[in-house]
Amino acid sequence: MGAFAMAPPCLAESFHEAIQSAWDRDPANQSFAVDAKASAKNARAAQSWFPDGPIVAGQYLDDHFIGSNLGYTTYQGSISVPLWLPGQGTATMRTALADEAVAKARIKVQHLLSAVRVLDLASNATLLQKKIGNLRATSALLSRVAQSSHQGLRAGEIAAADFDAVIGEQGDIDAQIAQSEQALESARAELESLTGTDDIPDILSLDGRILGNQTLTLDPSQDPRIQMAQAVSKSAKASYALARHSYMPAPQVGVQVVKQGQFGSPWDTQVGVQFSMALPSEARNTPMIMKEVKAMGAAERDAVLAQRQVTTEYRRTRASLGSALSMMRHTNSARQALDARAQDLEHAWSVGETPVIEYLRARRAALDAGQRSAEADVIWHAAMIRMSLMAGRYP
Numbered sequence: 001m002g003a004f005a006m007a008p009p010c011l012a013e014s015f016h017e018a019i020q021s022a023w024d025r026d027p028a029n030q031s032f033a034v035d036a037k038a039s040a041k042n043a044r045a046a047q048s049w050f051p052d053g054p055i056v057a058g059q060y061l062d063d064h065f066i067g068s069n070l071g072y073t074t075y076q077g078s079i080s081v082p083l084w085l086p087g088q089g090t091a092t093m094r095t096a097l098a099d100e101a102v103a104k105a106r107i108k109v110q111h112l113l114s115a116v117r118v119l120d121l122a123s124n125a126t127l128l129q130k131k132i133g134n135l136r137a138t139s140a141l142l143s144r145v146a147q148s149s150h151q152g153l154r155a156g157e158i159a160a161a162d163f164d165a166v167i168g169e170q171g172d173i174d175a176q177i178a179q180s181e182q183a184l185e186s187a188r189a190e191l192e193s194l195t196g197t198d199d200i201p202d203i204l205s206l207d208g209r210i211l212g213n214q215t216l217t218l219d220p221s222q223d224p225r226i227q228m229a230q231a232v233s234k235s236a237k238a239s240y241a242l243a244r245h246s247y248m249p250a251p252q253v254g255v256q257v258v259k260q261g262q263f264g265s266p267w268d269t270q271v272g273v274q275f276s277m278a279l280p281s282e283a284r285n286t287p288m289i290m291k292e293v294k295a296m297g298a299a300e301r302d303a304v305l306a307q308r309q310v311t312t313e314y315r316r317t318r319a320s321l322g323s324a325l326s327m328m329r330h331t332n333s334a335r336q337a338l339d340a341r342a343q344d345l346e347h348a349w350s351v352g353e354t355p356v357i358e359y360l361r362a363r364r365a366a367l368d369a370g371q372r373s374a375e376a377d378v379i380w381h382a383a384m385i386r387m388s389l390m391a392g393r394y395p
Contacts, residue, residue: 015202035103054079055252059076060073076256082252088245109225135367150163157352220307222391225306243291310390328376332373
């Protein structure tokens with residue numbers, strides 16, 4: 001029996017269920033959805049006739065408070081409303097709509113990041129499962145050799161050094177098993193925090209058909225991260241336009257009523273129009289506009305960096321998929337050959353034709369080949385799924 005026939009299968013929930021569970025549990029999902037709704041309401045509010053609510057003011061003046069005998073009293077009240085500056089209302093609405101677009105873009109980016117995080121954890125956990133299976137199979141074979149070595153040592157057929165070499169090799173393998181099991185438990189804990197279950201998503205059941213059936217093409221310009229960077233840039237430009245149209249505080253216009261009178265005289269009432277307007281000031285406008293200019297510069301910088309990062313990631317993912325498939329072909333052949341060689345040397349050692357150290361080296365080489373084969377298998381599945389995710393499809 002080969003050393004890798006005992007590797008356990010990776011059976012768990014589907015990858016689609018895992019990423020859906022992670023997305024449903026992601027607190028950013030609800031947060032960004034609230035941001036989008038709030039921005040949409042802001043856009044509708046910007047269609048109002050006035051940029052703010054009415055302003056009510058009142059005054060009461062009486063000379064009795066200072067001990068005068070004139071009996072002079074004044075009641076004064078006014079109500080006024082602020083007015084949009086030319087183009088300010090439209091700019092405010094466009095800014096709110098741009099913020100809504102940013103929030104929606106962030107939802108898509110967060111969905112992608114959540115799925116990629118689940119993929120990374122699932123890939124790591126699956127590889128650890130395969131590694132533990134290979135290690136356990138090798139440990140079982142070495143245990144059989146250790147028993148034979150012990151019997152040979154008691155019979156005086158082998159040296160103590162050979163027996164110690166076998167025990168040392170088995171101890172090293174068992175230590176790797178414990179270390180890998182600890183890493184697997186950590187990966188399961190992270191998966192549980194994301195998806196609500198520590199079941200490892202089954203990524204190995206997905207194959208190249210998820211690419212072929214979808215006629216998938218990788219276009220960096222369609223990546224959610226690029227779209228979000230562009231949305232942020234548009235939002236910064238909209239905020240700059242709003243700042244340019246808000247070159248002074250909103251003017252106010254309203255109605256004022258004054259009632260005044262003196263002791264022994266009839267009341268006198270006056271009604272008039274009130275208007276107030278603050279004049280533009282460079283001390284106010286320049287910092288406000290420059291703040292938006294800096295925001296535009298930062299947004300354009302981030303858009304360029306995002307374009308570069310995504311393009312590099314797409315190229316790296318394609319290369320990873322191609323190299324993993326090539327590794328699969330070579331490592332499978334190497335694993336089978338080295339496993340057969342290790343079995344032959346085990347038989348040769350058992351009849352005294354070869355030293356045990358040669359068998360241990362052969363078994364270690366077969367184990368390394370098996371690990372590389374498992375790694376290539378997981379890498380090509382992960383790269384294929386990542387390509388699907390970056391194209392906006394969630395298998």
